[in-house]
Amino acid sequence: MTTQTSPRTALSVNVNKVALVRNTRHLGIPSVTRASQLCLEAGAQGITIHPRPDERHIRASDVYELAELLKRWPDAEFNIEGNPTQNLMEFIRRTRPNQATFVPDSEDQFTSDHGWTFPQDAERLKPLIDECRSLGVRVSLFMDAIPGQMAAAKAVGADRVELYTEPYAASWATADKETQLEIYAAAAQAALDAGLGVNAGHDLNRDNLPDFVARVPGLLEVSIGHALIADALELGYAEAVRAYQRSIDAGMAGKR
Ligand SMILES: CC(=O)[C@@H](O)[C@H](O)COP(=O)(O)O
Numbered sequence: 001m002t003t004q005t006s007p008r009t010a011l012s013v014n015v016n017k018v019a020l021v022r023n024t025r026h027l028g029i030p031s032v033t034r035a036s037q038l039c040l041e042a043g044a045q046g047i048t049i050h051p052r053p054d055e056r057h058i059r060a061s062d063v064y065e066l067a068e069l070l071k072r073w074p075d076a077e078f079n080i081e082g083n084p085t086q087n088l089m090e091f092i093r094r095t096r097p098n099q100a101t102f103v104p105d106s107e108d109q110f111t112s113d114h115g116w117t118f119p120q121d122a123e124r125l126k127p128l129i130d131e132c133r134s135l136g137v138r139v140s141l142f143m144d145a146i147p148g149q150m151a152a153a154k155a156v157g158a159d160r161v162e163l164y165t166e167p168y169a170a171s172w173a174t175a176d177k178e179t180q181l182e183i184y185a186a187a188a189q190a191a192l193d194a195g196l197g198v199n200a201g202h203d204l205n206r207d208n209l210p211d212f213v214a215r216v217p218g219l220l221e222v223s224i225g226h227a228l229i230a231d232a233l234e235l236g237y238a239e240a241v242r243a244y245q246r247s248i249d250a251g252m253a254g255k256r
């Protein structure tokens, strides 16, 4: 078993939903770049976007404007998510983000709801992972919390996995929470044992974050969008980011 001292889990704010609201008028507000700037000023360690092919929220123009913004934040990370067999690779080639998170979504998918599957997906992913790494871009694979899949994710060349956390989030207020935490802890440990870094995301929020951070070993990054932006509608971006940082700190304090 690979153990490591617990790194402080980084918060990457996903600004998809700012773009979603912006796109309902031709006024350019709320601004995606201003939202990102305010989140970074408040202490977020990164910005995540998922430029889907239908541009339902993040548009190609957002990708390039955010890439320029992040150049002014050298200590922050830019994480671009997407399906590398669709539109993602062009964005990676042109912007060289810190991290590319490969997500196996179809073009018309309502939202992300599953990870990659090995060995089926290995052959088509390997050259795309190799290209990202040749560009100096870290690759994270969006994965279900299945311990037996982690070695294959490493074998195909991934640097990290992002654990898809909706099943945990859905269990949080139920009797199934403890079982889910054990599943995610085992999947994270299997990833660590395989030599992978561990990220996580989808439906995480202020309430369910502390337990997850406390129980999942080696958690390097959480990318959070929907709930954080919803909270920002009430609290403002800066206070929302500070609230999520407090949730992460509560989880860090609770690590065994
Ligand atoms: C991969 C993942 O779980 C999310 O980052 C994804 O970006 C959510 O996409 P929507 O914001 O379009 O629901």
Ligand SMILES: NCC(=O)COP(=O)(O)O
Binding pocket: 014, 048, 081, 162, 200, 201, 202, 203, 204, 223, 224, 225, 226, 227, 228
């Ligand atoms: N990779 C998860 C992400 O970026 C945001 O997911 P959500 O918090 O919007 O569900």
